Amino acid sequence: MWCTGLRKRYGKRTAVDGVSLEVGRGEVVGLLGPNGAGKTTVIKMLLGLVRPDAGEVMLLGRPATEPAARARVGYLPELFRYQPWLSATEVLELHVRLSGTDMPAEERRDALALVGLADRAGDRVGGFSKGMQQRLGLAVALVARPECVVLDEPTSALDPLGRVDVRDIVLSLKARGIAVLLNSHLIGEVERVCDRVVILDRGRVAASGSLLELLGQHEVRLRLTGVPPAAESRLATAGPVHREGEWFTVALPVDDAATVPDLVADLAALGVRVHAVEPGRISLEERLLGILRDGSEERP
Structure with missing residues (x-):
């Protein structure tokens, strides 16, 4: 068709x-x-x-x-x-x-x-x-x-x-x-x-x-304490970061399998205490809502 x-x-x-x-x-x-x-x-x-x-x-x-x-x-x-x-x-x-x-x-x-x-x-x-x-x-x-x-x-x-x-x-x-x-x-x-x-x-x-192609990203949630400015900068290099208290959610490229272990190793080297690492993925529903919201913002 x-x-x-x-x-x-x-x-x-x-x-x-x-x-x-x-x-x-x-x-x-x-x-x-x-x-x-x-x-x-x-x-x-x-x-x-x-x-x-x-x-x-x-x-x-x-x-x-x-x-x-x-x-x-x-x-x-x-x-x-x-x-x-x-x-x-x-x-x-x-x-x-x-x-x-x-x-x-x-x-x-x-x-x-x-x-x-x-x-x-x-x-x-x-x-x-x-x-x-x-x-x-x-x-x-x-x-x-x-x-x-x-x-x-x-x-x-x-x-x-x-x-x-x-x-x-x-x-x-x-x-x-x-x-x-x-x-x-x-x-x-x-x-x-x-x-x-x-x-x-x-x-x-x-x-x-x-x-x-549409989802394009997956997420990782990390519970971190003792996060110095250098560690926050390192998180930002991995992808967009959203923070809620001790939880940091990072949107990662879906095809970069080495990102998470390298990120955790670098954070530990910077003195960060890593309490939890939870994999996640952006759902189709979230992606759909994001596309529609972006479209509504462009409408007159």
Whole structure:
């Protein structure tokens, strides 16, 4: 899945402005951003559900405007409803026919089992909880043996066990070489399964890259006493320092494995008493909030 320069306006409001991204085979890319950032609009343009005002989209090597390009794409929308009088099996059968895929009954049963609905296959969808309907939606997204899957808030309404199930499914799709674009507000889930992340803010790409590139730093917390000015200077050479009483937090380059032992040795040589050394890492949530706050400061 690939797009460049996507733009979309609704009246005087610009919903998406110059968005470019790509998802390779066997790769999971997370789409993050606050409400109203343009994430769902981007997804709809990628899938041909909304016509962009500018830009280009390619799906599996074909222009997204061609229906054949979407034949091997699975999609779980954020908001959906199925006919309440149909059973889970009948909903799946309907979407198999719509996709034009020859999917045996055994494979359809396996799809329901994969999302934890094997024992509710014959029950009417109208009696399903929101979480069960979410599981059924995920099964529907996988019926056409897709090569690319777009999941818009797949863990919405799911309990912790359901979220773990979705995580395992996403990782299994990745292992099979399937491209996955994942839009989720659950940043911890994104951090666990995604290879790369695209952060949208006010319709634009605020940041993108691998988790290593985006996080870029890890932290070390040191409890120190007897810290002379020379030791404070040595701490500052390692990275930005934040102090709270006896605790010093230093943001370090992620690829410098020798920094911490060298730093501790130098501090000890300067007469500092080192009581504790605790490794840490800047989380994706902290990085996301930092990017969005920086963006808000730049806005008029």
